[in-house]
Amino acid sequence: MGNSCSNNLGIPPAKGPNAVGCSDFMMDHTVEGTFFRLYYPCVASDNAENPDWIPCKGYFYGLADFMKINRGLSEKIFNYLFGSFKIPAALNGSYKQNGKYPVVIFSHGLGAFRTLYSAICTELASQGFIVASVEHRDESASATYFYHQKPQEPEKDEASSPKPNPEPPENLVEEWMYYRSLKPGESEFPLRNKQVKQRADECIKALDTLIQINSGKKMENVLQTEFDWTTLENSMDLCRIAVMGHSFGGATVIEALCKDVNFKCGIALDAWMFPLDEEIYVRVKQPIFFINSEKFQWAGNISRMRKLDSSSTSMQRKMITIKGTVHQSFPDFTFLTGNWIGKILKLKGELDPQVGIDLCNRASLAFLQRHLGLDKDFNQWDHLIEGKDHNLIPGTNVTEIS
Numbered sequence: 001m002g003n004s005c006s007n008n009l010g011i012p013p014a015k016g017p018n019a020v021g022c023s024d025f026m027m028d029h030t031v032e033g034t035f036f037r038l039y040y041p042c043v044a045s046d047n048a049e050n051p052d053w054i055p056c057k058g059y060f061y062g063l064a065d066f067m068k069i070n071r072g073l074s075e076k077i078f079n080y081l082f083g084s085f086k087i088p089a090a091l092n093g094s095y096k097q098n099g100k101y102p103v104v105i106f107s108h109g110l111g112a113f114r115t116l117y118s119a120i121c122t123e124l125a126s127q128g129f130i131v132a133s134v135e136h137r138d139e140s141a142s143a144t145y146f147y148h149q150k151p152q153e154p155e156k157d158e159a160s161s162p163k164p165n166p167e168p169p170e171n172l173v174e175e176w177m178y179y180r181s182l183k184p185g186e187s188e189f190p191l192r193n194k195q196v197k198q199r200a201d202e203c204i205k206a207l208d209t210l211i212q213i214n215s216g217k218k219m220e221n222v223l224q225t226e227f228d229w230t231t232l233e234n235s236m237d238l239c240r241i242a243v244m245g246h247s248f249g250g251a252t253v254i255e256a257l258c259k260d261v262n263f264k265c266g267i268a269l270d271a272w273m274f275p276l277d278e279e280i281y282v283r284v285k286q287p288i289f290f291i292n293s294e295k296f297q298w299a300g301n302i303s304r305m306r307k308l309d310s311s312s313t314s315m316q317r318k319m320i321t322i323k324g325t326v327h328q329s330f331p332d333f334t335f336l337t338g339n340w341i342g343k344i345l346k347l348k349g350e351l352d353p354q355v356g357i358d359l360c361n362r363a364s365l366a367f368l369q370r371h372l373g374l375d376k377d378f379n380q381w382d383h384l385i386e387g388k389d390h391n392l393i394p395g396t397n398v399t400e401i402s
């Protein structure tokens with residue numbers, strides 16, 4: 001584990017009965033391809049290697065750009081603060097065959113990327129889900145990368161052109177895409193609306209890829225990881241698929257539910273509703289669970305969520321607010337700094353981050369059992385869906401400006 005030995009910081013290990021494996025998948029290599037981190041139940045092993053939380057330094061550059069701080073300085077800060085954190089999962093751990101697992105597609109927030117929600121994704125995997133945390137290429141991620149074909153060079157002899165190490169796959173060249181901030185005078189809605197549609201398509205594309213993997217088809221993973229994807233043949237229950245996301249990823253949940261009825265229900269963590277078209281509110285039919293932090297919501301955002309509530313009394317629409325939490329209580333950063341830095345940077349609220357994420361995970365599991373028809377014991381947490389806990393508020397604490 002990363003820095004946990006020094007100051008008991010680190011992403012908390014998952015609580016469910018399964019050990020968790022984690023592996024990255026990219027297909028095809030272009031910007032239009034699919035890219036996700038897969039979390040899955042794996043065979044427990046004591047010599048498992050844990051994957052890096054921040055996979056490579058391009059992501060630190062991206063975070064610096066997103067936070068509008070100097071790249072050089074921030075690379076050192078981020079490296080020192082977060083560079084050695086590991087994810088509590090076995091990198092490329094052997095998949096544990098045990099019937100078919102339900103599937104969750106996870107969508108990250110503005111300025112985030114696929115690895116930053118591992119406390120949520122590893123918990124779901126430990127409880128018997130296969131989770132694909134997608135990395136969006138809509139320029140809303142702090143950073144992401146893909147490959148393009150190297151232009152055919154005139155034959156050079158080996159000596160004069162030393163190969164980079166590790167060699168990129170085949171003759172592909174890595175290319176990075178960073179966060180695109182609004183240009184001066186640019187109106188935000190058109191950009192965000194276009195992005196949320198692309199994000200929903202990327203969630204659907206990731207699901208389609210999982211369906212192919214589930215069929216046992218030999219997949220060409222551009223990232224040459226030590227994981228045999230054919231072991232996932234017949235591993236997924238394709239009647240039990242949900243979509244989940246944080247903030248911009250919460251809006252992506254609504255858009256994805258609308259576009260693909262294979263998503264049986266959605267969980268939106270502190271959803272940012274701004275990017276969504278007005279007409280979407282009457283079109284989405286599936287159950288939705290809004291889990292909000294105490295500090296992020298405002299009347300306009302809540303009233304948009306309510307439109308989803310009122311327009312469909314029959315579909316199960318639920319909302320809870322976790323007291324003492326902030327917007328960053330959902331991504332992993334909330335576990336990675338001391339209390340006072342965390343509070344200053346608004347990465348922590350008053351509530352212990354572990355208690356907050358446990359409430360979020362347990363309420364989510366209860367909601368998934370109810371709407372995916374699972375035969376587990378997650379219904380023990382049904383009261384959390386109704387906001388019945390001293391750290392929860394049913395609905396919202398935001399007073400409506402009607």
Ligand SMILES: CCN(CC)CCN(C[C@]12C[C@](c3ccc(C(F)(F)F)cc3)(C1)C2)C(=O)Cn1c(SCc2ccc(F)cc2)nc(=O)c2c1C=CC2
Pocket residue numbers: 063066067068108109110111112116142246247248249272327328331333345346347
């Ligand atoms: C100045 C930039 N300005 C851009 C519009 C606002 C920046 N901002 C507040 C921030 C993210 C913050 C952050 C992260 C990480 C550290 C660190 F120090 F720990 F690294 C510190 C401080 C900076 C808190 C947000 O965007 C909030 N937000 C987010 S935050 C998702 C995220 C991003 C990066 C992460 F590493 C982890 C999680 N996702 C959304 O979908 C939406 C919003 C707002 C509306 C929709």
